[in-house]
Every structure is written in C-alpha cells, then in structure tokens.
Amino acid sequence: xxxxxxxxxxxxxxxxxxxxxxxxxxxxxxxxxxxxxxxxxxxxxxxxxxxxxxxxxxxxxxxxxxxxxxxxxxxxxxxxxxxxxxxxxxxxxxxxxxxxxxxxxxxxxxxxxxxxxxxxxxxxxxxxxxxxxxxxxxxxxxxxxxxxxxxxxxxxxxxxxxxxxxxxxxxxxxxxxxxxxxxxxxxxxxxxxxxxxxxxxxxxxxxxxxxxxxxxxxxxxxxxxxxxxxxxxxxxxxxxxxxxxxxxxxxxxxxxxxxxxxxxxxxxxxxxxxxxxxxxxxxxxxxxxxxxxxxxxxxxxxxxxxxxxxxxxxxxxxxxxxxxxxxxxxxxxxxxxxxxxxxxxxxxxxxxxxxxxxxxxxxxxxxxxxxxxxxxxxxxxxxxxxxxxxxxxxxxxxxxxxxxxxxxxxxxxxxxxxxxxxxxxxxxxxxxxxxxxxxxxxxxxxxxxxxxxxxxxxxxxxxxxxxxxxxxxxxxxxxxxxxxxxxxxxxxxxxxxxxxxxxxxxxxxxxxxxxxxxxxxxxxxxxxxxxxxxxxxxxxxxxxxxxxxxxxxxxxxxxxxxxxxxxxxxxxxxxxxxxxxxxxxxxxxxxxxxxxxxxxxxxxxxxxxxxxxxxxxxxxxxxxxxxxxxxxxxxxxxxxxxxxxxxxxxxxxxxxxxxxxxxxxxxxxxxxxxxxxxxxxxxxxxxxxxxxxxxxxxxxxxxxxxxxxxxxxxxxxxxxxxxxxxxxxxxxxxxxxxxxxxxxxxxxxxxxxxxxxxxxxxxxxxxxxxxxxxxxxxxxxxxxxxxxxxxxxxxxxxxxxxxxxxxxxxxxxxxxxxxxxxxxxxxxxxxxxxxxxxxxxxxxxxxxxxxxxxxxxxxxxxxxxxxxxxxxxxxxxxxxxxxxxxxxxxxxxxxxxxxxxxxxxxxxxxxxxxxxxxxxxxxxxxxxxxxxxxxxxxxxxxxxxxxxxxxxxxxxxxxxxxxxxxxxxxxxxxx
Numbered sequence: 001x002x003x004x005x006x007x008x009x010x011x012x013x014x015x016x017x018x019x020x021x022x023x024x025x026x027x028x029x030x031x032x033x034x035x036x037x038x039x040x041x042x043x044x045x046x047x048x049x050x051x052x053x054x055x056x057x058x059x060x061x062x063x064x065x066x067x068x069x070x071x072x073x074x075x076x077x078x079x080x081x082x083x084x085x086x087x088x089x090x091x092x093x094x095x096x097x098x099x100x101x102x103x104x105x106x107x108x109x110x111x112x113x114x115x116x117x118x119x120x121x122x123x124x125x126x127x128x129x130x131x132x133x134x135x136x137x138x139x140x141x142x143x144x145x146x147x148x149x150x151x152x153x154x155x156x157x158x159x160x161x162x163x164x165x166x167x168x169x170x171x172x173x174x175x176x177x178x179x180x181x182x183x184x185x186x187x188x189x190x191x192x193x194x195x196x197x198x199x200x201x202x203x204x205x206x207x208x209x210x211x212x213x214x215x216x217x218x219x220x221x222x223x224x225x226x227x228x229x230x231x232x233x234x235x236x237x238x239x240x241x242x243x244x245x246x247x248x249x250x251x252x253x254x255x256x257x258x259x260x261x262x263x264x265x266x267x268x269x270x271x272x273x274x275x276x277x278x279x280x281x282x283x284x285x286x287x288x289x290x291x292x293x294x295x296x297x298x299x300x301x302x303x304x305x306x307x308x309x310x311x312x313x314x315x316x317x318x319x320x321x322x323x324x325x326x327x328x329x330x331x332x333x334x335x336x337x338x339x340x341x342x343x344x345x346x347x348x349x350x351x352x353x354x355x356x357x358x359x360x361x362x363x364x365x366x367x368x369x370x371x372x373x374x375x376x377x378x379x380x381x382x383x384x385x386x387x388x389x390x391x392x393x394x395x396x397x398x399x400x401x402x403x404x405x406x407x408x409x410x411x412x413x414x415x416x417x418x419x420x421x422x423x424x425x426x427x428x429x430x431x432x433x434x435x436x437x438x439x440x441x442x443x444x445x446x447x448x449x450x451x452x453x454x455x456x457x458x459x460x461x462x463x464x465x466x467x468x469x470x471x472x473x474x475x476x477x478x479x480x481x482x483x484x485x486x487x488x489x490x491x492x493x494x495x496x497x498x499x500x501x502x503x504x505x506x507x508x509x510x511x512x513x514x515x516x517x518x519x520x521x522x523x524x525x526x527x528x529x530x531x532x533x534x535x536x537x538x539x540x541x542x543x544x545x546x547x548x549x550x551x552x553x554x555x556x557x558x559x560x561x562x563x564x565x566x567x568x569x570x571x572x573x574x575x576x577x578x579x580x581x582x583x584x585x586x587x588x589x590x591x592x593x594x595x596x597x598x599x600x601x602x603x604x605x606x607x608x609x610x611x612x613x614x615x616x617x618x619x620x621x622x623x624x625x626x627x628x629x630x631x632x633x634x635x636x637x638x639x640x641x642x643x644x645x646x647x648x649x650x651x652x653x654x655x656x657x658x659x660x661x662x663x664x665x666x667x668x669x670x671x672x673x674x675x676x677x678x679x680x681x682x683x684x685x686x687x688x689x690x691x692x693x694x695x696x697x698x699x700x701x702x703x704x705x706x707x708x709x710x711x712x713x714x715x716x717x718x719x720x721x722x723x724x725x726x727x728x729x730x731x732x733x734x735x736x737x738x739x740x741x742x743x744x745x746x747x748x749x750x751x752x753x754x755x756x757x758x759x760x761x762x763x764x765x766x767x768x769x770x771x772x773x774x775x776x777x778x779x780x781x782x783x784x785x786x787x788x789x790x791x792x793x794x795x796x797x798x799x800x801x802x803x804x805x806x807x808x809x810x811x812x813x814x815x816x817x818x819x820x821x822x823x824x825x826x827x828x829x830x831x832x833x834x835x836x837x838x839x840x841x842x843x844x845x846x847x848x849x850x851x852x853x854x855x856x857x858x859x860x861x862x863x864x865x866x867x868x869x870x871x872x873x874x875x876x877x878x879x880x881x882x883x884x885x886x887x888x889x890x891x892x893x894x895x896x897x898x899x900x901x902x903x904x905x906x907x908x909x910x911x912x913x914x915x916x917x918x919x920x921x922x923x924x925x926x927x928x929x930x931x932x933x934x935x936x937x938x939x940x941x942x943x944x945x946x947x948x949x950x951x952x953x954x955x956x957x958x959x960x961x962x963x964x965x966x967x968x969x970x971x972x973x974x975x
Contacts, residue, residue, distance in 0.1 A: 186216025278948020551576020
C-alpha cells in the first residue's frame with residue numbers, strides 16, 4: 001500500500017517508524033541493564049557537554065552538568081573528560097537493575113579550547129594553539145537555542161566571516177543557497193565532512209545573483225541535527241587540502257554520542273511590510289494602505305539521533321525532515337496587465353469589470369518552498385588494539401518550488417510575446433486566443449526542483465608502529481532535476497487543431513549531475529626533535545564527473561517549422577536543455593603533500609606544507625604554506641602565515657551550455673526586459689571566434705597575521721588581518737551579440753539565442769580584511785552562568801586596477817578591437833565582487849542561565865551594500881538629457897533623470913530566545929529572529945523596481961527580506 005501514498009506522507013511515515021523502532025529498542029535494552037547517573041562540575045559550576053565513558057557506553061552532560069547512562073552490571077570504570085580539563089576516572093560496581101550515582105569535579109588544565117581536525121595534522125593541537133585562525137562552533141549546543149534551522153543560516157548568524165542570503169527569482173539558485181567565506185565565491189571555500197572532502201553541487205549560478213558564474217557546496221544538504229561541531233579555518237589551505245581552499249576550509253564533524261534525542265521545531269514569519277510602496281510613490285492622490293500584515297514562511301522540522309550502545313566504537317544514526325513554506329514580499333505591480341483598448345491602458349477598469357484587483361497578478365518574491373528529508377550514519381569499530389574501521393555517509397532529498405516572472409495577458413496578446421509567423425499555416429492571433437483561453441489571467445510559471453545528494457566514506461585508521469595511518473575512499477554525488485509547471489511552450493499554441501485543454505503545462509527540462517570519487521592515504525608521526533616535531537605525508541587520487549541530460553522534447557523544441565519562432569520556443573521560465581547540450585565529462589587528479597609542525601621551543605611553533613597536484617584537463621600546480629606562532633607570555637601570542645593556493649576550473653564552468661530567458665536592465669532604464677541568452681562552453685566555436693582562451697586554474701597568494709590574548713580567566717580575544725590576491729579569476733561574461741560577425745550571428749541563431757555568454761579567466765582581485773573575536777565566560781556560584789561574545793569582520797574585495805585606476809581585464813584582441821570589453825566584464829559585474837556583500841559584519845551574543853531557565857540575546861549588524869549599474873553609454877545620453885547607461889528617468893521622483901546606483905544602509909537584527917530545562921530529558925525554547933521586524937532599505941529608483949514588483953532589491957541584500965520570524969522548539973533526550 002505504500003506506493004499509494006504521496007512522497008511527503010511516505011517521508012513522515014518512515015520518520016515515525018524510525019522513531020518508534022528506536023524508542024522500542026531503547027526500552028528493551030533498559031530492562032536488561034543498570035543505570036549510572038551523576039553530575040560533573042568545576043570551580044566555575046556545572047560542566048556542559050563533558051564526555052562520560054563507562055565501558056563501551058558514552059554520553060554527554062547536559063546544561064546542568066548532569067548525565068544518565070545505561071550500562072551492563074558489574075565492575076566498571078567511569079571517566080569524565082572535556083577539552084581544557086584534566087580527565088578523571090572512578091571504578092565502581094553496579095548491580096543489575098540498580099541506579100548508581102557518580103559525581104565528578106574536574107580541574108582546569110589551563111586551556112579551554114577544543115582539539116580541532118582542520119588546519120593542523122597534529123592530533124593534539126587546539127584552536128588557539130594553531131598558527132592560523134580556526135573557529136570551533138559547537139553546533140550541537142547552539143542549534144536548539146536559536147531559530148535558524150539549516151547550516152547556511154546558522155553559520156550566517158554565528159560566524160561573521162561567513163554569509164549566505166537566500167535568493168529570489170534567480171532560477172535554480174532559489175533552491176540551493178550560495179554561501180561565502182570572507183566575501184569570496186562559493187567555489188573558493190573547501191568543505192569537509194569528518195575531515196574528508198565533500199562534493200559540490202551540480203548547479204551553476206548563471207543568473208544575475210551575487211555569485212554569478214560560480215558553483216559551490218550545498219551545506220544545507222547536511223542535516224544540522226547530525227552535526228557535533230563545525231570548524232572554520234579562516235586561511236588559505238590549498239597546500240594542505242588542495243583545490244578550492246582559497247578563502248578557507250569548513251569542516252563538519254558528525255555526532256558520536258550514544259542514546260536517543262528527538263527535537264522538533266515550528267515557526268513562521270509574523271511581519272508587516274510596505275507592499276504598496278511603488279504604487280503610492282506613483283499615485284500620491286490614490287494611496288493604498290502603507291503596511292500589509294503577513295504570516296507566511298512556516299517551517300516545520302523534526303529530527304532524531306540514535307547512538308547505538310556498542311561494546312567498542314560508535315554507531316550513530318541521524319534523520320531529519322524539514323518543510324519550509326514559501327514567503328512572499330512582492331510589491332503591487334503597477335505596469336500594464338491587459339492589452340490596450342484603443343491605444344489606452346485600461347487595466348484597472350478591466351480588473352474591476354472582472355471582479356479582481358492587482359493582487360491577482362502578484363509575483364512570488366521571497367523564499368522558495370522547500371521539502372527535504374535526509375539522514376546520516378557515523379560508525380567506527382576497533383578491529384584490534386591498533387586499528388579501527390570506520391564509515392560515515394549521508395543521503396538528502398530536497399524538492400523545491402519557486403516562482404518566475406509573471407506572464408500577463410498583455411504579454412500573451414498578438415504582437416506581444418506571441419509574434420507573427422512567416423508561414424501561412426501558423427496564425428499568431430489564434431495562438432494568442434488559445435493561450436488566453438488556457439490562462440485567462442496570464443500565468444506565473446513555477447520552477448520546481450528535485451535535488452539529490454549522496455555521500456559515503458569508508459576506511460581504516462590507527463597505528464602502525466610509530467606512524468598514524470588513515471586509508472580511505474570517498475564517493476559523493478549530486479543531481480538537480482529541473483521541472484516546470486503552470487507554464488507553456490508558446491509554439492505549441494500555433495499548431496493547427498490545437499486546443500486549450502491539450503496545451504502542455506508541465507515539463508521536465510532536464511538534469512545536471514555531478515560525482516566525485518577520492519582515494520586518500522594519510523600518515524603522520526611525532527618525532528622527538530627539539531620540543532616536538534609532527535610530520536604528515538599523504539597522497540590523493542580523485543576522479544570528478546559532470547553530466548547534462550536533455551529535457552523532454554516539448555520543453556525545448558520549436559514545435560513549428562518556422563525558424564522565426566525559435567525565440568519563444570520551449571517551456572516558459574526554464575526551457576529544457578537541448579540534446580546538443582547533453583553529455584558526460586570527467587577528469588582525474590593526483591596529489592602528493594607534506595605537512596609538518598615543529599615546536600622549536602615551548603613558545604615557538606613553526607609549520608610548513610607543500611602540495612603537488614596534477615589535473616588531467618589543465619596541468620600541474622605546486623603550492624606552499626608556512627605559518628608560525630610565538631607565545632610571548634601565558635596570555636599573549638602572535639601568529640602569522642603565508643601561502644599560495646589555487647582553484648581548478650569546475651567541470652560545470654568548462655562544459656555547461658544552455659539557452660535561457662534572462663531579465664536584464666533595459667538600456668533605456670525602463671525596468672527588466674526578457675532576453676534569450678545562451679551560455680556556451682569555453683571550448684566552443686563561439687568562444688573561439690571571440691578569442692577567449694581555454695580555462696586554466698585560478699591562483700592565489702594569502703598572507704595573515706594575528707594575536708591571541710587571554711588577559712583574564714574566562715576572557716579570550718583573537719584579532720587577525722589578512723590579504724588574499726587572486727589571479728585569473730574565472731567569471732561568466734555578459735552577453736555578446738553577433739554584431740557584424742556573420743558566423744557568430746548564425747551560430748547564435750542556430751542555438752535560438754540572441755546573445756552569448758562564456759566563461760573566462762578575466763580578472764585579478766585582492767581581498768583584505770580584519771577579523772576579531774572576543775569571548776567571556778563566567779559563573780556566579782552554582783546557579784548563574786554567563787557567556788558573552790563579540791565577533792567582528794571587515795572585508796574589502798577589490799578588482800585589481802592599473803596605475804590610472806582602470807580595472808584590469810584580460811580581454812582578447814578580438815574583444816578590444818570590436819569595442820566589446822564592457823560586455824566581457826562591466827560595472828555591474830564589478831559590483832557583485834566589491835559591493836554586493838556587506839563589508840562590515842558584527843555579532844554580539846549574550847547567554848545567561850539561572851538554574852533551569854536560560855535566555856539568549858543576539859545583535860547582528862550587517863553593514864551597507866551597494867548596487868552599481870553598467871555605465872556604458874551614460875555620458876552621451878546625459879549630454880542629451882536622455883536615459884542611458886546607469887541613468888534613467890525616476891518615476892518615483894517626478895521623472896527626474898537619476899542614477900540607478902543605490903547604496904543600502906547597514907541594519908541591526910535582534911534575536912531573542914527563552915529556554916527552560918524541564919528535566920534532564922526535556923527542554924523547551926521559544927523565541928524570535930529579527931524581533932523588531934527590520935527590513936533592508938527600499939528601492940529608490942523606479943527603474944530598479946520592475947514596475948514596483950521589487951520593494952526591496954532582489955540582487956543586493958545583506959540578510960534577506962522576510963521580516964520577523966517566531967518559533968518554538970522541543971528537545972527530548974534519552975541516554
């Protein structure tokens with residue numbers, strides 16, 4: 001009967017079955033075991049998250065320092081430990097079915113920093129002992145105290161150098177959130193899971209979003225509930241980890257603890273915004289209500305973790321289900337809806353006659369609808385005293401729905417989007433009538449996605465003599481299926497005998513897919529040289545694969561024989577991939593590395609790494625890293641690093657090709673206009689005609705210097721400054737037309753595109769910044785506990801200029817001689833790198849706990865951002881008082897000729913959470929993100945609002961535009 005249930009019901013059924021089965025197993029085991037309970041404290045009060053080991057069983061203490069553990073009766077040794085404290089052991093005898101109390105008082109070891117995996121291959125190195133900055137975020141403790149649910153949003157409000165803003169009306173980018181570290185691209189940060197490379201997404205961001213032309217890793221494919229902690233290495237690390245680690249490395253560490261935990265969360269936006277802003281700007285004598293109340297964007301999340309009680313090792317299962325409803329902050333459309341009557345726009349009169357108003361034609365501007373489910377497994381088991389086998393993996397399934405641009409009845413009129421045919425068999429007036437019969441009010445096409453992620457790693461690790469050895473195999477894959485609904489292929493309406501009922505409205509537009517297979521061998525050893533030498537050597541062999549699958553015929557085809565209709569062929573909003581786009585490509589790479597750390601004295605650490613890597617598609621690269629840390633006193637240390645790095649061009653950038661409808665700024669400033677634009681491979685004939693060379697790797701040089709200060713007990717401060725120079729940065733060009741080149745024009749016509757974009761190594765950039773983190777922890781007696789942190793980052797990304805201040809663009813002679821350099825890389829592209837993301841970001845967090853009650857208060861400041869528009873043609877237009885370049889007549893300001901550029905001021909977001917620990921098993925939390933309902937600045941120029949649809953910029957946003965979010969959470973733990 002399961003096949004009769006829809007996919008959402010099946011997911012809920014499976015989740016419930018897992019929870020019921022897990023609870024049953026736990027209860028059965030409890031009947032045959034004994035219980036150990038107790039409390040772990042220190043001189044500062046209760047110790048949270050201490051690890052309790054009792055034979056083969058383990059658990060962690062709760063916020064009150066309490067723990068509960070089921071064990072086999074008999075004599076057993078119980079150990080309590082936590083980084084920064086001396087571990088303590090006690091041997092006891094427990095009777096069958098009895099409860100024994102074992103308390104611990106831990107003594108400080110003088111260093112309250114957790115040993116990290118990323119940034120150092122010395123197994124004993126902590127974050128503040130590292131010569132480079134490493135943030136350790138205990139997500140297991142934090143996730144249940146805040147309203148954010150996915151990894152991207154959690155990190156955005158926890159790590160100032162990390163930022164991720166959900167996109168709207170950005171095609172597939174609406175479904176996979178791009179993320180940045182230090183303001184660089186999503187593909188310039190490496191993501192690891194348990195120290196192993198995690199695969200990227202097959203999605204390529206080709207629309208006009210902040211990360212145009214890049215691909216990255218979907219961090220949200222990893223369930224937040226399965227994560228123990230996240231380590232963020234804020235330094236170049238290609239010499240240690242290989243390609244992509246230019247901005248840094250994010251390592252996600254999965255949970256290992258035993259017992260059952262279940263958490264559930266529900267929340268939604270309760271907000272108000274100025275939907276009628278544009279209308280009221282244009283109609284001062286016909287004002288509509290200035291503020292509209294909205295309740296939307298509801299999120300329901302349920303997750304479970306179960307750690308099996310093994311005699312040795314660990315086995316942990318995690319599962320998570322998330323349902324996110326769409327949010328919508330569209331403005332009221334002020335443009336023409338219906339065809340003109342005797343040359344006059346009578347849209348409002350026609351609406352009145354039909355009993356509707358302009359809200360009938362609303363866009364969807366906000367978060368996409370998402371339904372996702374996934375799970376992880378984390379396993380290790382000793383096979384003898386020296387070696388253990390291990391495995392971990394995940395599977396994640398995500399379905400999304402997002403809106404495109406509305407196709408109004410006026411667009412469907414004869415002579416609008418429905419153009420005349422040169423062949424007598426095809427009557428465009430009949431085609432228009434047929435589409436209006438199908439969609440009498442026009443239609444809002446929907447882009448739907450099916451995103452699938454799989455990853456599995458297996459290996460063996462341990463000691464062989466004096467050497468630590470780790471041999472592993474990793475396989476990861478992602479696929480993205482592009483579906484379209486509530487749409488049409490206009491050319492189908494031209495076919496003789498076609499009826500409205502027979503018009504196809506749902507399409508499969510194809511699929512992108514990616515996989516990687518990696519074999520790693522890592523060995524390390526400590527040597528008795530000076531005050532300690534740790535050497536690490538390793539090798540890696542990797543195979544990357546990428547594929548494109550064509551859509552169904554009607555998703556892309558011109559169903560008539562009139563080539564003049566090619567421009568309106570295919571599914572509206574996302575026409576399918578053509579068979580000529582389809583294919584499978586792969587490459588391999590091989591790497592050798594050496595990574596060494598020498599403690600020259602007790603106070604002076606020196607580290608050096610070297611990595612050679614060869615790629616089958618572009619050649620070899622050799623990268624280095626040197627780093628040092630000097631401890632002047634027990635409370636002050638200086639650290640510094642220098643390194644080279646690289647990023648291999650992704651297979652997506654090398655092979656993606658597609659013709660799509662882009663909505664670009666009108667040259668007359670009249671808003672956004674649809675353009676059929678083709679993205680073509682770098683090795684295509686079109687790229688060859690334009691003189692664009694084959695892609696090669698981006699290269700970088702990074703420098704950093706910082707201080708770590710511990711001026712008092714519980715008080716820590718780190719300050720780091722850095723510079724990253726990147727050469728031959730890969731960009732997606734703007735659209736080239738055929739111009740006077742007949743061959744190029746014909747190639748574009750054959751592809752059904754009016755313009756062409758290609759990938760190229762076009763620019764050099766420099767990134768500079770200062771990052772600081774101040775934290776203070778204090779307990780007052782045994783009942784009061786305070787944690788305060790202030791994290792700040794200042795990031796400045798610049799495209800490199802020559803001595804005259806002009807941007808250096810690596811353009812071909814063909815482009816220079818034809819005057820098309822501005823179409824290669826223009827001022828809007830510059831803005832995406834330099835001003836789209838906030839330069840300044842600061843996060844202040846205060847957590848206070850009194851007995852069983854807790855409060856979290858957080859202020860997040862996002863600095864100003866700016867959108868810049870291409871200036872081509874502006875000077876000549878201004879001389880004649882005409883619109884052109886970045887100047888257009890602003891209907892919001894009496895028709896004045898004004899710049900389309902706009903700066904959006906900095907904003908502070910306030911989050912508040914109240915928690916209550918009912919008992920050791922149950923915790924409840926309620927709270928609000930963006931408590932005071934703050935929104936970005938409104939758009940000031942009508943030319944940027946697309947007929948008032950956009951009240952807030954969809955391209956430039958510090959933190960999105962959803963407003964206040966209120967939530968409740970429930971956490972249940974059973975050791």
